[in-house]
Amino acid sequence: MRGAARRGRFAARMMAAGMMAALASPGVSARAWADAPILVEQRPLSFAPLARKIVPAVVNIAVTQDVDEGPTKVKVPPALRGTPFEKQFRERMRSKREQMLGAGSGFIIDPSGVIVTNNHVVGAADKITVSLSDGTELQAKLVGSDELTDIAVIQVKTDKPLPFVTWGDSRKMDVGDWILAAGNPFGLGSSVTAGIISARGRDIGAGPFDDFLQLDAPINPGNSGGPSFDMRGQVVALNTAIVSPTGGSVGIGFGIPSEIVQPIVDQLRKSGHIDRGWLGVTLEDRPGGGVSIVGIDKPGPALQAGLKPGDLVNAVNGDHVDSARGLIRAVAAASPGSAVQLRIQRKGKAMDIAVVVGRRPEDNNG
Missing domain, CATH: 2.40.10.120 (Thrombin, subunit H)
Structure with missing residues (x-):
């Protein structure tokens, strides 16, 4: 029993010494622990x-x-x-x-x-x-x-x-x-x-x-x-x-x-x-950001505004969009009959196109 007690005390001293050595090492310090934000x-x-x-x-x-x-x-x-x-x-x-x-x-x-x-x-x-x-x-x-x-x-x-x-x-x-x-x-x-x-x-x-x-x-x-x-x-x-x-x-x-x-x-x-705004387009997320128009509804607001398949939409009314969902939400927030300004890229050339949005039909995603 006495031997076991001595071994227990020895092990406790070794653990304490190990903790102190760790605190004294260059990588860990008591002050670093104390200064860590809560x-x-x-x-x-x-x-x-x-x-x-x-x-x-x-x-x-x-x-x-x-x-x-x-x-x-x-x-x-x-x-x-x-x-x-x-x-x-x-x-x-x-x-x-x-x-x-x-x-x-x-x-x-x-x-x-x-x-x-x-x-x-x-x-x-x-x-x-x-x-x-x-x-x-x-x-x-x-x-x-x-x-x-x-x-x-x-x-x-x-x-x-x-x-x-x-x-x-x-x-x-x-x-x-x-x-x-x-x-x-x-x-x-x-x-x-x-x-x-x-x-x-x-x-x-x-x-x-x-x-x-x-x-x-x-x-x-x-x-x-x-x-x-x-x-x-x-x-x-x-x-x-x-x-x-x-x-x-x-x-x-x-x-x-x-x-x-x-x-x-x-x-x-x-x-x-x-009442939600509607463009009349089919959209696809573009790798690296932006939204690509892959289809135009006939008739529809996008067709009347001169948008074309392949156009890359980067912003709506100056606010950047990087997903089809983001573009749909931005256009949907506009009142039917109001105009939104789209910043697009067409064949590498940047341009702004104003579109008078229509009224979103039921069960439509563009």
């Missing part, structure tokens, strides 16, 4: 104050859709499968087969009852019921929706001002920043989850305007249409999609950045729809 100074001890602030403005959304009568099999929406509400849903449907139920989330952005959610939550609904955090249920109407970005606005009538949240600036959010996601997962009711922004600018093939924030906060079916907040309690993303082989959260969720959502919501509130 990259993460603090983390929240609790999200409770933030949750108390934002939860009253986050709503649960239930939708019904008329279906044909007949002895059809009861179809349970994915958001309710495996939850305590599945049995209740089946019993309700056996006695009332003319309606089909879906569930989602939303958030109030105006005390008068204006609510933002996803188009895929409410777009096909015949009846929309909104449940507030205090249990109040209100009927809502669709104000406007945009299928290409999956954004919708609904409105409830209320006799008193409702709690609401404000927009944050998603452009100021970095990979690694904390976010708090809120919504109605699996139809269970108001819930919050915490995580970070995992990546920016994700294209998941949902549409030509994909530019998602990737989030690792648990987001599940029923969270669609809910918000993600920064640590100030401002909305920086509209939770929209998940990647999951099981149907539940595996830590990969996607939200539309507020910089995209806010202007679309503003336009939907004004007109109920989105």
Whole structure:
């Protein structure tokens, strides 16, 4: 025993000596360790104050859709499968087969009852019921929706001002920043989850305007249409999609950045729809940067402006573009009938061409 103790003390002395030798070596110094900057100074001890602030403005959304009568099999929406509400849903449907139920989330952005959610939550609904955090249920109407970005606005009538949240600036959010996601997962009711922004600018093939924030906060079916907040309690993303082989959260969720959502919501509130600019071209990304025009629609704005297959587009209204998606988004942001200035290269020669954009047809990518 004494020998073992001596060997243990000897080993401890040797480890300490080795550490001191390492600190004394030219490559490592105690001062270098001490001078290394602290990259993460603090983390929240609790999200409770933030949750108390934002939860009253986050709503649960239930939708019904008329279906044909007949002895059809009861179809349970994915958001309710495996939850305590599945049995209740089946019993309700056996006695009332003319309606089909879906569930989602939303958030109030105006005390008068204006609510933002996803188009895929409410777009096909015949009846929309909104449940507030205090249990109040209100009927809502669709104000406007945009299928290409999956954004919708609904409105409830209320006799008193409702709690609401404000927009944050998603452009100021970095990979690694904390976010708090809120919504109605699996139809269970108001819930919050915490995580970070995992990546920016994700294209998941949902549409030509994909530019998602990737989030690792648990987001599940029923969270669609809910918000993600920064640590100030401002909305920086509209939770929209998940990647999951099981149907539940595996830590990969996607939200539309507020910089995209806010202007679309503003336009939907004004007109109920989105008018986008259109060039009438087929595009291809060019290795090394720029976008090549490989086809011209007849008739179309590009043909009328004199653009030709083989033209290389470098900028729109002075802003550089380096991908077909970037060019489509820049042109789509222009109002139909307005002019955009394209900087192109044709056979090695740079030139500017003004194009009066048209109105984007449905299901068009140029």
